[in-house]
Amino acid sequence: MKKYLEILKKCALFADIDDEKLIKMLTCLGAKVAAFDKKYTVFAEGSAAKYIGIVLSGTVQIVQVDYYGNRSILSEMGTAEVFAEAFACAEISSIPVTVIANEPCEVMLIDCSHILHTCENNCGFHQQLIFNLMKDLAKKTILFHQRIEVTSKRTTREKLMTYLAIQAKKAGSDSFNIPFDRQELADYLEVDRSGLSAEISKLRREGVIKCDKNRFTLL
Amino acid sequence: MKKYLEILKKCALFADIDDEKLIKMLTCLGAKVAAFDKKYTVFAEGSAAKYIGIVLSGTVQIVQVDYYGNRSILSEMGTAEVFAEAFACAEISSIPVTVIANEPCEVMLIDCSHILHTCENNCGFHQQLIFNLMKDLAKKTILFHQRIEVTSKRTTREKLMTYLAIQAKKAGSDSFNIPFDRQELADYLEVDRSGLSAEISKLRREGVIKCDKNRFTLL
DNA sequence: TAAAGTATGTTGAATTTTCAACAAAAGGAG
DNA sequence: CTCCTTTTGTTGAAAATTCAACATACTTTA
Numbered sequence: 001m002k003k004y005l006e007i008l009k010k011c012a013l014f015a016d017i018d019d020e021k022l023i024k025m026l027t028c029l030g031a032k033v034a035a036f037d038k039k040y041t042v043f044a045e046g047s048a049a050k051y052i053g054i055v056l057s058g059t060v061q062i063v064q065v066d067y068y069g070n071r072s073i074l075s076e077m078g079t080a081e082v083f084a085e086a087f088a089c090a091e092i093s094s095i096p097v098t099v100i101a102n103e104p105c106e107v108m109l110i111d112c113s114h115i116l117h118t119c120e121n122n123c124g125f126h127q128q129l130i131f132n133l134m135k136d137l138a139k140k141t142i143l144f145h146q147r148i149e150v151t152s153k154r155t156t157r158e159k160l161m162t163y164l165a166i167q168a169k170k171a172g173s174d175s176f177n178i179p180f181d182r183q184e185l186a187d188y189l190e191v192d193r194s195g196l197s198a199e200i201s202k203l204r205r206e207g208v209i210k211c212d213k214n215r216f217t218l219l
Numbered sequence: 220m221k222k223y224l225e226i227l228k229k230c231a232l233f234a235d236i237d238d239e240k241l242i243k244m245l246t247c248l249g250a251k252v253a254a255f256d257k258k259y260t261v262f263a264e265g266s267a268a269k270y271i272g273i274v275l276s277g278t279v280q281i282v283q284v285d286y287y288g289n290r291s292i293l294s295e296m297g298t299a300e301v302f303a304e305a306f307a308c309a310e311i312s313s314i315p316v317t318v319i320a321n322e323p324c325e326v327m328l329i330d331c332s333h334i335l336h337t338c339e340n341n342c343g344f345h346q347q348l349i350f351n352l353m354k355d356l357a358k359k360t361i362l363f364h365q366r367i368e369v370t371s372k373r374t375t376r377e378k379l380m381t382y383l384a385i386q387a388k389k390a391g392s393d394s395f396n397i398p399f400d401r402q403e404l405a406d407y408l409e410v411d412r413s414g415l416s417a418e419i420s421k422l423r424r425e426g427v428i429k430c431d432k433n434r435f436t437l438l
Numbered sequence: 439t440a441a442a443g444t445a446t447g448t449t450g451a452a453t454t455t456t457c458a459a460c461a462a463a464a465g466g467a468g
Numbered sequence: 469c470t471c472c473t474t475t476t477g478t479t480g481a482a483a484a485t486t487c488a489a490c491a492t493a494c495t496t497t498a
Binding site for chain 1: 477478485
């Protein structure tokens with residue numbers, strides 16, 4: 001586990017916990033590491049909501065796929081970010097989303113019940129972990145609000161511009177990369193891919209944005 | 220505060236805390252009660268994200284209103300439900316939503332920093348409160364997933380049917396009341412009101428649903 | 439009770455999206 | 469480098485949404 005220490009220290013779940021303690025903790029929590037190739041399923045929809053995941057390398061996507069195969073991308077998680085925590089913490093039986101590896105990646109899996117319920121060793125770090133989990137969940141909720149702000153817009157153009165404005169603000173610059181290809185961006189914005197491509201071209205012709213691959217510039 | 224005890228006991232925030240302790244706790248937390256008439260603003264967008272709210276009577280709506288005045292209803296909270304906790308817990312400076320009284324209502328307001336940070340009296344209930352907050356936030360996240368499942372659908376018909384199916388499941392019956400009027404339902408589903416009315420009529424004519432005011436029946 | 443205001447249903451025109459099909463460009467494997 | 473696959477852009481037709489305007493039903497209150 002030591003090789004992952006530098007990454008885990010950046011993880012919000014382990015904020016305010018010192019290195020030495022962190023290593024011990026991982027053993028006590030029964031943390032496991034798993035690797036997945038690109039496109040492989042980390043958690044399948046309907047599987048038990050038991051584990052909290054932490055991205056150690058690569059990225060994973062949280063997606064919902066409906067009856068007709070329509071995909072909706074809820075979020076993308078990169079290094080040191082936590083995923084599936086809401087399902088495990090809410091103690092629901094199965095998860096309503098699919099988590100897939102967006103590129104080759106390693107993830108750490110922790111049985112959430114080990115975090116929530118005090119163990120026989122009475123390790124004494126559960127409180128800090130629960131506090132950190134709470135903060136993490138609060139921040140995730142804020143991200144959902146942001147996503148709704150984007151997808152509640154009625155036209156592809158408005159959705160795209162709202163999304164880009166948020167990304168620019170996040171990057172602190174009018175020029176920034178987005179973590180999605182065209183199809184993924186469409187699945188995040190909840191619009192048709194070809195319509196999105198057309199709208200991007202239109203905005204480019206109008207001189208509103210510049211765009212090269214997944215790098216956008218607001219003009 | 221005693222008059223609200225029966226309501227507060229039902230509040231998830233105070234789960235596993237006994238009556239006597241709860242009363243003391245409220246004083247220590249500096250809980251205040253405020254009343255609002257219908258349509259009045261409980262929290263305005265942009266105001267400080269300081270307080271957690273608990274509905275004591277009536278209902279409040281969490282809404283986002285964009286630059287052009289388009290309203291989007293994120294959720295509606297009834298008796299004993301908690302709201303605005305995510306913003307307070309994430310310790311962001313201002314809230315990105317508006318909370319309005321949907322009918323005359325009373326709400327309890329608690330300064331979140333009193334929950335998150337141990338007080339000088341060292342009351343010892345913070346841990347339980349934080350645990351409860353974490354569970355509450357996890358459940359809110361699940362509700363957001365559900366809302367996205369609804370609004371990610373591309374047509375008014377699909378959005379409506381997905382929403383009604385979830386409500387039926389929640390009610391445990393094919394017949395149920397929804398907490399929205401037509402305009403509010405449209406603002407929740409992110410669709411046009413008149414289009415929604417037309418779609419409801421169509422579904423009724425086709426014999427897919429029955430509907431009287433805000434009572435729906437799936438056939 | 440009457441009047442005024444609010445909510446709901448209906449309709450047609452304008453706008454926008456979706457869908458399908460294809461062309462062009464980019465990327466990867468051998 | 470070439471072939472094959474994937475991604476992106478383009479287009480037109482069909483479908484759906486939005487918008488505006490109005491009729492009707494329901495509520496509130498004076």
